[in-house]
Amino acid sequence: MTAAWRNILMKQIRNIAIIAHVDHGKTTMVDKIMQQSQMFRDNQEMQECFLDNNDLERERGITILAKNISINYKGVKINVIDTPGHSDFGGQVERVLNLADGVVLLVDSAEGPMPQTRFVLDKALHLKLKPIVVINKIDKSDARPDEVLNKVFDLFCELNADSDQLDFPVLYASGRDGWAVRNINDPRTNITPLLDAVIEHIPAPKFRQGPVQMQIATLDYSDYVGRIGIGRVYRGTLDLNKPVAIIKRDGSMISVQIKKLFTFEGLSRNDCNMVSCGDLCGVVGIEDIDISDTITDAEHPEAMPPISIDEPTISMIFRVNDSPFYGRDGKFVSSRHLRNRLFKEAERDVALRVKEASEGGEMFEVSGRGVLHLAILIETMRREGFEMAVSRPNVICREIDGVKHDPIEQLTIDVPDESAGNVIQIVGQRKGEMTHIEPRGIRQLIEFSIPTRGLIGLRSKVLTASAGEAIVSHRFDRYEPFKGDIQQRINGTMISIGEGKAVAYAIDALQLRGIFFVDPNEEAYEGMIVGEHCKEGDILVNVQKGKELTNMRASGSDRKMKIAPAKKLSLEQALEYIADDELVEITPNYLRLRKTYLTENERKRFAKYKTV
Numbered sequence: 001m002t003a004a005w006r007n008i009l010m011k012q013i014r015n016i017a018i019i020a021h022v023d024h025g026k027t028t029m030v031d032k033i034m035q036q037s038q039m040f041r042d043n044q045e046m047q048e049c050f051l052d053n054n055d056l057e058r059e060r061g062i063t064i065l066a067k068n069i070s071i072n073y074k075g076v077k078i079n080v081i082d083t084p085g086h087s088d089f090g091g092q093v094e095r096v097l098n099l100a101d102g103v104v105l106l107v108d109s110a111e112g113p114m115p116q117t118r119f120v121l122d123k124a125l126h127l128k129l130k131p132i133v134v135i136n137k138i139d140k141s142d143a144r145p146d147e148v149l150n151k152v153f154d155l156f157c158e159l160n161a162d163s164d165q166l167d168f169p170v171l172y173a174s175g176r177d178g179w180a181v182r183n184i185n186d187p188r189t190n191i192t193p194l195l196d197a198v199i200e201h202i203p204a205p206k207f208r209q210g211p212v213q214m215q216i217a218t219l220d221y222s223d224y225v226g227r228i229g230i231g232r233v234y235r236g237t238l239d240l241n242k243p244v245a246i247i248k249r250d251g252s253m254i255s256v257q258i259k260k261l262f263t264f265e266g267l268s269r270n271d272c273n274m275v276s277c278g279d280l281c282g283v284v285g286i287e288d289i290d291i292s293d294t295i296t297d298a299e300h301p302e303a304m305p306p307i308s309i310d311e312p313t314i315s316m317i318f319r320v321n322d323s324p325f326y327g328r329d330g331k332f333v334s335s336r337h338l339r340n341r342l343f344k345e346a347e348r349d350v351a352l353r354v355k356e357a358s359e360g361g362e363m364f365e366v367s368g369r370g371v372l373h374l375a376i377l378i379e380t381m382r383r384e385g386f387e388m389a390v391s392r393p394n395v396i397c398r399e400i401d402g403v404k405h406d407p408i409e410q411l412t413i414d415v416p417d418e419s420a421g422n423v424i425q426i427v428g429q430r431k432g433e434m435t436h437i438e439p440r441g442i443r444q445l446i447e448f449s450i451p452t453r454g455l456i457g458l459r460s461k462v463l464t465a466s467a468g469e470a471i472v473s474h475r476f477d478r479y480e481p482f483k484g485d486i487q488q489r490i491n492g493t494m495i496s497i498g499e500g501k502a503v504a505y506a507i508d509a510l511q512l513r514g515i516f517f518v519d520p521n522e523e524a525y526e527g528m529i530v531g532e533h534c535k536e537g538d539i540l541v542n543v544q545k546g547k548e549l550t551n552m553r554a555s556g557s558d559r560k561m562k563i564a565p566a567k568k569l570s571l572e573q574a575l576e577y578i579a580d581d582e583l584v585e586i587t588p589n590y591l592r593l594r595k596t597y598l599t600e601n602e603r604k605r606f607a608k609y610k611t612v
Contacts, residue, residue, distance in 0.1 A: 012075060012076050012077055012204075013076070013077050013078075013079070013204060013205055013278050013279055014076060014077070014078045014079065014101065014102070014198055014199060014202045014204065015079045015081075015099060015100045015101045015102070015202075015205060015232070015278070015280065016078065016079070016080055016081070016100055016101070016102050016103060016104055016132075016198055016202055017080075017081040017083055017093075017096055017097055017099070017100040017102075017103050017104070017124075017129075018030060018080065018081065018082055018083060018103070018104045018106065019083050019093065019097075019103050019104070019105055019106070019120040019121070019124060020105065020106035020107065020116075020117065020120070020136075021107075021108070021111070021113075021114035021115070021116040021117045021473065022084075022116060022473065023108075024106045024107065024108045024111070024114075024117075024136060024137075025106055025108070025136045025137060025175040025176070026082055026083065026106055027082055028175040028176055029106060029134075029136065029173070029175035029191075030069070030080060030082050031175075032175055032176075032178035032191050033071060033080065033191055033194070033195070034069065034071070034267075035178065036178060036190055036191050036192070068080070068081055068230065068264050068280060069082075069264060069266065069267055070263075070264040070265055070266060070280075071195070071266070072266075073192075073195045073199070074195075074199065076199050077279075078195065078198055078199075079099075079264060079279070079280045081096050081099060081100060083096055083097075083120070092218075092351075093119075093120050093123065094123055094307070094308075094351075095217045095218060095291060095307055095350065096217055096218060097120075097123055097124055097127055097129065098127065098215070098217050098232070098307055099217050099231065099232045099280055100129055101129065101130065101202055101203050101204070101205055102129050102130040102131065102132065102198070102201070102202035102203065103120075103121075103124045103129050103130075103131050103132070104131075104132045104134055104194070104198070105117070105120075105121060105124075105131050105132065105133050105134065105152075106134050106136045106175075107133065107134070107135055107136065107148055107152055108136060108137050108140075108148075109135050109136060109137050109138045109140055109143035109144065109145050109148055109172075110137065110140050110142045110143050110144065110148075110440075111414070111445075112144075112147070112148040112151045112152075113148075113151050113152055113155045114412060114473055115410050115411075115412050115473050115474060115475035116473065116475055117155070118155060118159070118410075118475070119475045121155065121156070121159060122159050125156075125159050125160070125161050125162075125165055128162075128165075130164070130165065130168075130201060130202055130203060131156075131165055131168045132168060132169050132171070132194075132197055132198065132201055132202070133149075133152055133168050133169070133170050133171070134170075134171045134172075134173050134180065134194065135148055135149060135152075135170065135171070135172050135173070136173050136174070136175055137174060137175070137176075138172045138173060138174055138184070139174045139176075139177065142440070142441055145172060145184060149170060153166075156168070169182075169197050169200075169201050170182075171193060171194055171197060172184045173191075173194065174188070178190065178191055179191060180192075180193045180194040181193055182197070204278070205277065205278025205279075206278070207276075207277045207278065208234065208235040208236070208277055209235075209236070210235050210236055210300075211235070211236055211296060211297035211299070211300040211301075211302065212233065212235060212236035212237060212238050212239070212242075212244065212295070212296060212297050213233070213234045213235040213236065213294060213295075213296050213302060213304055214231050214232065214233045214234065214238055214275075214281075214283070214294070214295040214296075215231050215232065215234060215292065215293070215294050215295075215304045215307070216229040216230065216231040216283075216289060216290065216291055216292065216293045216294075216295070217230065217231045217232065217291065217307065218230045218231075218291070219289070219290070219291060219347075219348050220282070221348075222284075225259075225260065225284045225285070226284075226285075226287070227286075227287075227288070227289055228282050228283065228284055228289075229282065229283045229286065229289040229290075229293065229295075230280070230281070230282045230283075231280070231281070231283070231295075232278070232279070232280050232281075233275050233276065233277050233278065233279055233281065234277065234304065235277055236277060236297070237274055237275065237276050237277060238258075238261065238274065238275045238281065238295070239273065239274050240258055240260075240261050240272075240273045240274065241273065242297075242298075243255065243257065243298040243299075244256060244257075244258060244295050244296065244297060244298055245295075245296055245297070245298045245301045246286060246289065246293050246294065246295055246296075247293065247294040247296060247301060247303040248290065248293055249290070249292045249293065249306050251303070253301055255298055256285075256286045256295075257285065258283055258284070258285055258286065258295075259284050259285025260283075260284035260285055261273065261274075261275055261281055261282070261283060261284070262281060262282045262284070263275060263279060263280065263281050263282075264280060264281075264282075269282060283295065288347075290347055291307065291347075291348075291350045292306045292307045292350070307350070311396075312351065312352070312353055312367035312368050312369060312396060313369060313370065313395060313396055313407045313452050313476055314367065314368055314369070314370055314371060314373070314374065314393045314394070314395060314396065314452070315353075315365055315366065315367040315368075315393070315394050315395075315396055316365075316366055316367075316374055316390050316391055316392070316393050316394070316575075317357055317363050317364070317365055317366075317390065317391040318338060318342060318363070318364045318365075318366050318388055318389075318390050319338075319362055319363040319364070319388065319389050319390070319391075319583075320333070320334065320335050320338060320362045320363075320388065320389070321333060321387045321388055321389045321585055321586075321587070322389070323389070323525060323527075323528075323585050323592070323594060323598070324499060324525040324526070324598075325523065325525060325585075325587075325592075326387070327387070328587075329387060329587035329588055329589050329590060330382075330385055330386055330387025330587050330588055331385035331386075331588075332384070332385050332386045332387065333386075333387045335362045337386065338364065338386070338388055339356075339364065341381060341384075341386065342354045342364055342366060345377060349377075351368060351369050351373070352366065352367070352368050352373075352377070353365075353366070353367040353368075354366050354367075367396060369476075371393050371455075371456065371572055371575055371576060372572065374393065374575075375571050375572045375575060378390060378571060378586060379571055381586075382586050382587065382588050383588065385588055386586075386588075387586070387587045387588070388585075388586055389583040389584065389585050389586065389594070390575070390583065390584050390586060391578075391580075391583055391596075392456075392575065392578045392579065392580055392582065393456055393575055393576070395407060395451070395452045395453045395456075397482065398479055400479065403481055403482075404481070404482040405479040405480060405481055405482065406451040406452065406453065406479065406480055406481070406482050406483055407451070407452040407476060407478075407479055408449055408450070408451055408452070408476075408477050408478050408479065408480045409449075409450055409451070409452050409455060409474045409475060409476055409477055410447065410448075410449060410474060410475055410477045411427065411432065411447065411448040411449070411450045411455070411472070411473075411474045412445065412446070412447050412448075412472075412473050412474065413427070413445075413446050413448070413462060413470055413471070413472050414440070414443055414444075414445050414446075414470065414471040415443060415444055415446065415462075415466050415469065415470045415471075416442060416443055416444075416466060416467075416469050417439075417442055417443065417444055419465055419466035419467070419469070419470065420437075420444045420446065422465040422466070423446065423462055423465055423466060423470065424446065426458070426461050426462060426465055427448050427450060427454070427458070427462075429487070430450060430451075430453075430454030430455075430458060430486050431450065431451050431453075431454050431483045431484065431486055432448040432449065432450035432451075432454055433448060433449045433450070434446060434447070434448050435447050435448060435449050449477070450474075451480075451483050451486065452476070453486050454486050455474060456488070456576050457488060457489070457576035457577065458472075459472050459572075459576075460573055460576065488579065489577065489579055490536060491514070491532050491533055491534065491535065491536065492532075492533035492535065492536055492537040492538040492539065493529045493531070493532060493533055493538050493539075493582075493593075494510070494513060494514055494516070494529070494530050494531035494532065494533050494538075494539055494540075494541045495527060495528070495529055495530070495538055495539070495540050495541065495595060496524040496525065496526060496527070496528045496529075496530050496540075496541065496542075496543055496544075497526055497540045497541065497542055497600075498524075498526060498542055498543075498544040498545075499524070499525040499526055499544070500523070500524070500544040501520075501521050501522065501523055501524075501544065502518050502519070502520055502521065502522050502523075502524050502530065502543040502544065503520065503543065503544055503545060503546045504520035504521075504561055504563055505545070505546055505547045505561070506541075506542060506543045506544065506545045506546070507520060507543060507563055508561040508562070508563055510531075510541055510543070511563070511564060512534075513531075513533060513534060513539065513541070514531050514532045514533045514534040515531055515532045515534075515564075515567050516530060516531040516564070516566050516567070517529065517530055517531050517532070517566055517567055517568070517569065517593065518530045518531070518543065518566055519565070519566045520563065522566075524543055524544070525594075525598070526598055526599060527594055527595045527597070527598025527599060528592055528593070528594045528595075528598075529582065529592075529593035529594055529595065530543050532567075540600065569591065569593075571584075571586075571591060574591055574593060577593070578593060581595060581596050581597075581603070581606075582594065582595055582596060583595075583596055
């Protein structure tokens with residue numbers, strides 16, 4: 001292949017990543033790009049958020065995994081990478097930005113730049129990527145595009161963007177309605193102005209002559225071919241028939257033979273024999289291929305710099321389920337199953353850390369970016385048939401110059417005017433400091449600086465105080481000296497002292513003691529938490545106690561039972577609710593709260609041991 005022909009091929013490729021804060025419209029925008037690029041037949045039904053094809057993504061309405069597609073527009077192949085918007089999945093964004101030459105930054109026309117906007121833009125500017133700014137959702141009634149654009153420009157300046165990056169093109173769009181315009185008063189017909197801007201402003205990848213270099217940025221898995229490495233060819237041409245070597249993150253090198261190569265064409269993957277410099281591709285047939293691995297020429301091996309990932313901030317203990325209901329519901333219940341699954345996930349997700357927490361190998365310390373990051377892993381595992389117990393999330397502190405330091409988060413809460421005072425009080429109780437408040441019509445946008453420890457269980461309290469109308473988001477900011485203990489749950493729990501089905505008669509008699517988590521006829525065991533006590537301190541209750549049956553009846557004693565529905569906690573709520581001496585038992589069909597030590601004697605013995 002001649003140099004002139006290579007340059008022609010390079011000019012026909014654009015690599016872009018679509019980045020934004022959560023719920024600012026990335027996946028919806030990609031949907032409209034795919035529709036208007038004729039990637040589907042006219043009679044083909046297309047569901048909303050097509051790329052969110054994971055069950056959890058559809059249920060929660062968020063993007064969890066970054067995904068690749070390509071679009072052919074005016075003879076140019078545009079590789080589009082849809083990225084997650086939630087801060088807990090920032091590790092995904094950090095990796096895939098290495099594949100791109102430019103980014104399309106979506107900003108909500110009413111909300112403006114939010115915490116995750118700053119995070120992803122900072123990473124993109126650090127990698128010297130060319131940005132295109134899209135003010136999205138311009139059709140909202142409270143849209144303020146001029147003010148938002150000024151805030152975006154200020155954000156670029158704060159993040160030390162260079163002169164080329166500050167000269168970014170701006171488009172106005174409605175991803176839901178499928179149009180984009182360069183000037184706000186232009187006719188609003190289709191999305192093609194955005195694609196034209198990509199071809200015009202995003203640079204084509206530069207061809208680098210020499211021995212081939214490709215770095216793996218994401219992983220996929222197939223039951224038929226095993227692990228698939230997806231990355232970008234940064235130098236030379238990757239040839240299926242030429243010998244290559246793989247250089248691991250630790251510097252070790254192994255000679256390998258690629259069995260299959262594919263590139264992205266629309267939503268499909270096309271097999272090929274060669275991939276030129278600048279294009280994205282997938283590699284099949286290399287055992288134990290991992291993120292940040294470099295595929296290079298076997299005769300002239302040269303590693304690329306490893307992909308840097310921010311450290312985790314939250315850790316939890318995963319352990320084998322040892323409750324009396326062990327093995328009733330799950331397929332994978334042993335420590336061997338748990339160990340293999342967790343270490344397999346750690347290979348796929350580089351923002352995750354896993355290590356054994358006990359000599360027996362039945363407990364594992366799993367660290368991640370946030371409660372949602374770990375909750376998604378737990379939910380995925382339980383749907384696969386795993387049974388386990390997990391502890392309360394603990395924040396990972398650092399020791400800097402001999403002083404214990406807390407991770408500090410930038411917290412943003414969008415709340416109605418009448419609830420702002422209550423929200424400020426709740427955050428203040430958790431060592432949060434208000435740094436900025438901005439009125440937005442009948443709502444307030446409040447920014448806080450708060451220790452990560454204070455965020456555990458905060459969302460549910462803020463939603464309760466605002467009647468469910470608060471919008472909460474946060475991102476890691478910095479480390480600061482330890483700010484002291486933060487009071488978590490005040491109320492105690494109601495603990496079952498027997499095993500068997502809960503009886504309506506017993507629950508009815510105990511309702512004045514607190515709120516129940518179990519309904520009548522639901523199974524419970526000794527040490528299981530069946531409700532929340534209305535006061536401080538735990539109490540033991542017998543929810544299995546039935547009414548004594550006699551042949552005597554009296555109108556005064558035979559009253560009608562009125563039982564309130566049980567309070568059902570979601571997985572994240574359960575993880576945030578439990579105390580340090582409690583666990584969440586997780587099976588494919590049940591979530592149960594329990595004490596770590598199930599019997600009263602064990603709990604007393606452990607409490608005595610801690611005080612000695």
